[in-house]
Amino acid sequence: MTSQPSPLGGPPPAPDAHRAESGEAGAAPTKFPKVVVMGVSGSGKSTIGQLLAERAGVPFLDSDDLHPQANKEKMAAGEPLDDLDRKPWLELVAEFLRDSEVGMVAACSALKHSYRDALRIGDPDLVFVQLTGVRELITQRQHDRKNHFMPPALMQSQFDVLEPLRDDERGFPVDVAGDPDDVVDEILRRL
Numbered sequence: 206m207t208s209q210p211s212p213l214g215g216p217p218p219a220p221d222a223h224r225a226e227s228g229e230a231g232a233a234p235t236k237f238p239k240v241v242v243m244g245v246s247g248s249g250k251s252t253i254g255q256l257l258a259e260r261a262g263v264p265f266l267d268s269d270d271l272h273p274q275a276n277k278e279k280m281a282a283g284e285p286l287d288d289l290d291r292k293p294w295l296e297l298v299a300e301f302l303r304d305s306e307v308g309m310v311a312a313c314s315a316l317k318h319s320y321r322d323a324l325r326i327g328d329p330d331l332v333f334v335q336l337t338g339v340r341e342l343i344t345q346r347q348h349d350r351k352n353h354f355m356p357p358a359l360m361q362s363q364f365d366v367l368e369p370l371r372d373d374e375r376g377f378p379v380d381v382a383g384d385p386d387d388v389v390d391e392i393l394r395r396l
């Protein structure tokens with residue numbers, strides 16, 4: 206990972222920024238983990254991921270920025286990505302996760318178990334926050350969003366491909382019906 210401009214955004218690294226909120230006074234600060242905010246298109250990965258990173262004081266990576274141009278063009282043309290399209294992209298995201306010396310938040314669809322396995326190569330302790338919600342709500346939000354390469358016609362394939370988190374995967378689902386600040390409050394409580 207040398208020639209690519211860094212898509213890592215957010216404030217400077219602050220490894221101790223996330224402190225135990227309910228711990229006793231003087232409790233040791235907890236180190237913020239590497240977190241992947243995952244889910245189908247329109248579930249709010251970019252919105253929630255960015256806000257979570259801001260509130261935790263850690264860098265944010267939007268994995269959409271790492272898609273090869275060919276992937277973006279394929280989606281824009283109404284064709285869903287397949288495993289082969291996603292493989293090099295997931296490897297790149299895993300590299301960013303591996304190379305970060307501090308906790309961070311990445312927004313990445315990570316729809317299948319095998320994709321999450323590929324990301325865990327970057328950090329075996331990754332925590333996945335799966336954004337969930339009623340399909341109509343997510344589809345509506347995705348539809349209402351402007352200026353994005355992902356066409357609403359691909360929503361069906363996103364839900365078809367999604368394999369929800371299994372019990373043996375570190376992480377938890379979070380409902381996205383509420384406003385973004387409330388969703389992030391819940392994530393911070395549960396991390």
Ligand SMILES: Nc1ncnc2c1ncn2[C@@H]1O[C@H](COP(=O)(O)OP(=O)(O)OP(=O)(O)O)[C@@H](O)[C@H]1O
Binds near residue numbers: 244247248350381
């Ligand atoms: N909790 C929320 N409440 C209201 N609107 C939301 C919420 N979360 C996201 N949105 C809106 O829904 C739309 C989709 O959100 P966003 O772009 O963050 O999703 P995404 O999962 O990153 O999508 P994609 O993977 O296609 O980039 C945006 O217009 C965003 O402002």
Ligand SMILES: O=C(O)[C@H](O)[C@@H](O)[C@H](O)[C@H](O)CO
Binds near residue numbers: 245247313
């Ligand atoms: O795995 C995938 O199919 C892709 O990552 C998509 O989820 C898009 O990147 C995203 O939704 C578009 O914004």
